[in-house]
Amino acid sequence: MKRHSDKPIKLTEVCLRDGSHVVRHQYSVEQVVTVAKALDDAGVPYIEVSHGDGLGGSTLQYGKSLVDEMTLIEEASKVCTNAKISTLLLPGIGTVHDLREAYKRGAGLVRVATHVTEADVAEQHISFARELGMEVHGFLMMAHSAPVSKLVEQANLMEQYGAGAVYITDSAGALLPSEVKERVKALRESLNIEIGFHAHNNLSLAVANTLVAIEEGATRIDGSVRCLGAGAGNTQTEVLVAVLNRMGMNLGIDLYKIMDIAEEIIGPILPSSQEIKKGSLTLGYAGVYSSFLLFAERAGKKYGIDPRDILIELGRRKAVGGQEDMIVDVTSELVKQKVEVINR
Numbered sequence: 001m002k003r004h005s006d007k008p009i010k011l012t013e014v015c016l017r018d019g020s021h022v023v024r025h026q027y028s029v030e031q032v033v034t035v036a037k038a039l040d041d042a043g044v045p046y047i048e049v050s051h052g053d054g055l056g057g058s059t060l061q062y063g064k065s066l067v068d069e070m071t072l073i074e075e076a077s078k079v080c081t082n083a084k085i086s087t088l089l090l091p092g093i094g095t096v097h098d099l100r101e102a103y104k105r106g107a108g109l110v111r112v113a114t115h116v117t118e119a120d121v122a123e124q125h126i127s128f129a130r131e132l133g134m135e136v137h138g139f140l141m142m143a144h145s146a147p148v149s150k151l152v153e154q155a156n157l158m159e160q161y162g163a164g165a166v167y168i169t170d171s172a173g174a175l176l177p178s179e180v181k182e183r184v185k186a187l188r189e190s191l192n193i194e195i196g197f198h199a200h201n202n203l204s205l206a207v208a209n210t211l212v213a214i215e216e217g218a219t220r221i222d223g224s225v226r227c228l229g230a231g232a233g234n235t236q237t238e239v240l241v242a243v244l245n246r247m248g249m250n251l252g253i254d255l256y257k258i259m260d261i262a263e264e265i266i267g268p269i270l271p272s273s274q275e276i277k278k279g280s281l282t283l284g285y286a287g288v289y290s291s292f293l294l295f296a297e298r299a300g301k302k303y304g305i306d307p308r309d310i311l312i313e314l315g316r317r318k319a320v321g322g323q324e325d326m327i328v329d330v331t332s333e334l335v336k337q338k339v340e341v342i343n344r
């Protein structure tokens, strides 16, 4: 592969953050410590730890965590000798106070995440993280939903605020390879900082899209062991490591060790296998935020509505992360429509 960047590729492992959605934020200290220690030993450079919706996400709206995320960050950082602990912050859910606390407990990197059109809400958090001495990256979510020119404009804002990298975050797992290529290329031509890519595997394109992103010049890549992440999960780390090794690229991650973590440590944690089923496929097809899936399935079951209809309607309304309350609104409207049809 001929890459458009000669910088090394650095992987952030997100099974302890995006994967938190899958376990409904019920990670125990023991699970987090075991996973973090093993990932560190396998050579993973960044391990992200927090509630799935980032710092401060443990609420009734997003789901309460079993263990306070500051404790998880602290315990994970104690057992890592080389890996840096990363965390995620969505301004409005997490605050600068949360950020200061996460830093004190051992987080060395924060990814400040906003909807793809709302980078301006990240300014304070990005500058504050820099003042603390943290590494800080911008994370533009639902990147499929805005024109490329908008993505470029918003990424430039994050660069101006002081981010060291900006991620194209395919929250819905909706981007096609050509669309990833177009976006990475546009950012490469406009930014002076690193470009990152975060995928969801809802259309079975996560590894392929990640390869396209790397080829086009992305150097910050997210992976999740055993695909543990919202919807159909993220780019499967152990698969990506194997594929990149075959292509002559070494991420510094031990292939056998990462395979063993997938099988022996993450396998038993998985509530069910991370397959692409009709629900997750609909996320990618309709361009819906991946962490909405479990909420839509729950609402669908409770009110007798096909979760795919809920997701399609959420996609039509262009619901963004943070609008979990819309899932119940949409479901009740669909129930009303169903009743009207029956009574006709």
Ligand SMILES: C[C@H](O)CC(=O)C(=O)O
Pocket (backbone or CB within 6 Å): 018, 052, 053, 054, 090, 113, 141, 142, 169, 170, 171, 172, 198, 230, 290, 291, 321
């Ligand atoms: C808060 C979200 O889960 C962040 C993320 O991983 C995504 O948008 O994808």
Ligand SMILES: [Mn+2]
Pocket (backbone or CB within 6 Å): 018, 171, 198, 199, 200, 229, 230, 290
């Ligand atoms: Mn994600």
